[in-house]
Amino acid sequence: MMEQTSATPRAGRREWLGLAVIALACVLYVMDLTVLHLAVPALSADLQPSSTQLLWIIDVYGFMVAGSLITMGSLGDRIGRRRLLLIGAAAFGVTSLLAAFSTSAEMLVVARALLGVSGATLAPSTLSLIRSMFHDPRQRSTAIGIWITSFSAGAAIGPVLGGLVLEFFWWGAVFLLNVPVMVALLVLGPRLLPEYRDPHAGRPDLPSAALSLAAMLALVYGLKRVAQDGVTTTALVAALVGLGLGVVFVRRQHRLADPLIDLSLFRIPGFSAALATYGIGIFVVFGGFLFIPQYLQLVLGMPPLEAGLWTLPWALSFIVGSNATPILARRIDPAWLIGGGLVLATFGFAVLLGIEAGSGLPLIVLGSIAFSLGMSPAFTLTNDLIMGSAPPERAGAAAGVSETAAELGGALGIAMLGSIGVAAYRRGVDDALPSTLSVDQADAAQGTLGGALEVGAQLPTTAGESLVTAAEAAFTTGLHLGALIAAASSLALAGFVLARGRVGVLTEEPEPVDEAVT
Template sequence: MAAPVETPQHAGRREWIGLSVLSIACLIYSMDLSVLFLAVPAIVADLDPSAAQLLWINDIYGFMVAGFLMTMGTLGDRIGRRRVLLIGAFAFGVASALAAFSQTAGQLIASRALLGIAGATIAPSTLSLIVNLFRNEAERNRAIGIWGTAFALGGLVGPLIGGLLLQYFHWGAVFLINIPVMLVLLAVAPFLLPEYKSDDAGRLDLVSVLLSLATVLPVIYGIKHMAADGFELIQLLYLAVGLFFGTVFIRRQKRLSHPLIDLALFRNPAFNASLLVNLAGIFFVFGVFLFQNLFLQLVLGLSPLRAALWSAPSALVFTIMSLQAYRFTNHFGPIRTVLGGPVVNAIGTAAMAVAAYSESLLGILGASMIIGLGFVPVILTTTGLIVGTAPPERAGSASAISETSAEFGGALGVALLGSLATLVYRTAMNGTDLRGLNAQQAEAVSETLAGAVETAQQLPISASAIWLPAAKSGFALGFSLCCIVATATLLLLALLARRVYAAARIDESALASH
């Protein structure tokens, strides 16, 4: 007689309250990526940073998060995921206070760097602890959906909360709001969250930590500057340095008995396929939505506020889908959800290509809603698969790989799709009649649509920017072409993932045991 199948225990009130605490912490971590957007003028007036210092004030947090994700995720597997989260929460609170009361630009940069290192403990620790809290697969899918909603909302509400605080308080208030949340986490986590660590993890290899930083930081730096400044040869040098140290890092991991990153995870076809689909989804959505925001303002002429209001319906779709994505996963199963997501995304990007080319506001917004319908379930489900297909003792490491992949995917999407759109724009502007403009104005018009719009606004009332419609059409054509590339790639990715998952012969019911 066959042994009965053990049903994973259902979560109780303690687990769901614990999830709430983890989600709020994740929201704060995500919010700090964008909370400074509106505080920059006040910081400039108060601290008088140089142009380079201002760039680092904005970017250092994201760079440190990306650089330390793998280290902190693996450290959680070694010394305890709850312990790493609590250490990180304490450091996050201290760094927030230091940032709030910074007297110089250098102090603020250093505080933001410490915030990033502390923040790198939060995403992988919270995600891997969710795996420990929720043993039932259906409940775990719902929990990851709530966690993902908090992560997404952090990026959306960051500028809003920052704006409200700046209206009435010193710019340092945007950091002080972190402290109460971290104090609550420190107070309740020991009672609500289980501890988990691998019994055979070994010591942390500091050389591997340094090599991982030397791999991630130059690559992220080069990609982000490629997106901001356009392609330059120096950026290839940053990428080459990162890839060199990445090769050294991988070779060292193969020799260590207790590596920083367990390369055996990448021998699992389901893990690789889920990671690839996750990265590609974020790659295209970040790139496409960047174009969407620019399109609404530069092509259709909407103010930033009106553009934000018109984007609210698609943001609402993303939020609702984050909370309801578990229903799709539970009904269709993880694999079919992941395979269907890129197809729905491809339909959305195809509709976006048509809408961009025809310069249709309603078409753009409708297409972004379709993208949300496909993107959210597949991203949250692949996140669950990445962690669920890894051994329980490697959940922290797998979570860190997932988060690092998302960082790379977002940066690559903005940089590469942005470069393609810029190339199309400049090609479209070749031969455009720019008579009446001086050399500097003609160069600005030929380089970017933002430069063309700004130049048109500077012209005297009597002058006519006859070239502006051509510039807007060139941008729309580049946006449309990027969406066509996304459509074709997403469909190919769905076919590839289908073959990989079929060959892996995954027992989806087994994922619940993790």
């Protein structure tokens, strides 16, 4: 890491308090991705959505976040990163109220979509504000470690806190958790957070913003359909449309005098290498962790809350690793620290290969701790390198691109490894299906492990136990394949990082101190 120079100003109490405020906002951003899953049974009974409406209620938030990140990151550079964050916080609070008191499925879909658009302001605004608040490289590394921690904390406490709220209140109360935090951000933000905008930025290009949104919506929707239904015509068409619109978007940026994204960012070696490492790292973690919650509930028979508690070790490991990384980075070259962490993650994924149907909880805990600790340096330092290598006036756009890479990496990991797991499951279950099953029962048993468990409970004891045993073994095989691919990907990524680090690509270069523009 770059050594501190006497000319580099250091952050004080105000900046660290401001970091605490924006970290809390990021906790809620992640919670909204997961907390609704617990409320699905209650809202289904109340609003009675169709199956298609229910899918959109669950998924539209993530779709709109993914589609809006690039636009919001670039918009923050133009109108002011603090201003955009406060506008987004106000919108997030209002739309949370709209979601909480929705009286129909259609109203809730719209509210969740608006939550996604407003939520897309949070990640790029907060990350680019860190770039403005913490000029000292060591302090910035620590701040980004805390920023990464906030996402892990949101993923860890979301299901637990949501479960507690649902014990005493109606389903809409899970959205009310957002309101007091957003009010606090609106009150404290102007006092604790600096403003920064690019004084030479032009107006946002609205056609580029529309192309970006449409491309990401189509691509992420296609990947999501692959994860749910396998490779279908609908999924392929959606993904191809998304890629085509993405090509049109890129070509338009080349022609514009003031593009939505400055494509010259990708010609900065450190930026491109760190961005690729971050996106692939997200792919590895999402894909590798995909089967574990289902295994805990469906194979080991844990209730949702207990299964959620057993996922805490990996979340806590990310928190520990993210905060330890800046300290280790003072003594270890970033490339070696990231590469060594990825080797540890490879070991963690390899541990999961020892899981057997009906057993393996200690291996899940050990493996998840290992790969969480191992991936932490990659997530913390790549974001640090991305923000450090981008010009100060393009920090918002860089943050938007970084988070978009993460969204795509996660969607691709779930789609690819999910479809491989589904294929392995179906192949393993086919030979164990009793000939007496109806077409609907056979489809249910072949579709998911949960379906096989329901069908098995309806069969005579011997036939039911045989089907359940075969289904659990097939699901475990899918878990093994996912872990194997994640391990191989992690090891290959370690080789890439170490190779790029050997030629100095993943080493920060001194950058000029950027002054806040108000």
